[in-house]
Amino acid sequence: MILLFMPSVVLVTLYMIEAQNVARCVQGGGSWDFALTVCDMNNTHEFSTYMTRHGIWVNLGMLVSMVGLVMGTWGMITKGMSTPKDEG
Numbered sequence: 860m861i862l863l864f865m866p867s868v869v870l871v872t873l874y875m876i877e878a879q880n881v882a883r884c885v886q887g888g889g890s891w892d893f894a895l896t897v898c899d900m901n902n903t904h905e906f907s908t909y910m911t912r913h914g915i916w917v918n919l920g921m922l923v924s925m926v927g928l929v930m931g932t933w934g935m936i937t938k939g940m941s942t943p944k945d946e947g
Contacts, residue, residue, distance in 0.1 A: 860927065860931055861927070862923055862927025862930060863924055863927030864924075864927070865923075866920030866921065866924045866927075867920065867924060869920065870916070870917060870920050873913075874909050877896070877909070880896075880898070883898075884898035887900075888900065890902060890903045890904045891904060892904045893905075893906070893907040893912060894907075
């Protein structure tokens with residue numbers, strides 16, 4: 860289950876940290892330079908999506924999540940969703 864959820868948690872955390880930095884920069888009157896990941900008060904920079912800039916990490920994270928999904932599903936099919944109840 861860790862393989863299923865951890866990549867998404869990491870990617871969303873990194874995205875939100877960057878989004879906070881961008882918001883602070885824009886609210887301060889600057890423009891965020893996505894290539895250098897810095898706030899630029901002098902120039903205007905074009906928007907670039909997170910997927911465009913970090914495509915390999917996003918794709919690898921989703922691949923790991925899919926592996927976790929398959930492994931979790933396979934485990935539930937082979938062993939059942941719950942542990943056997945005590946007989947007695």
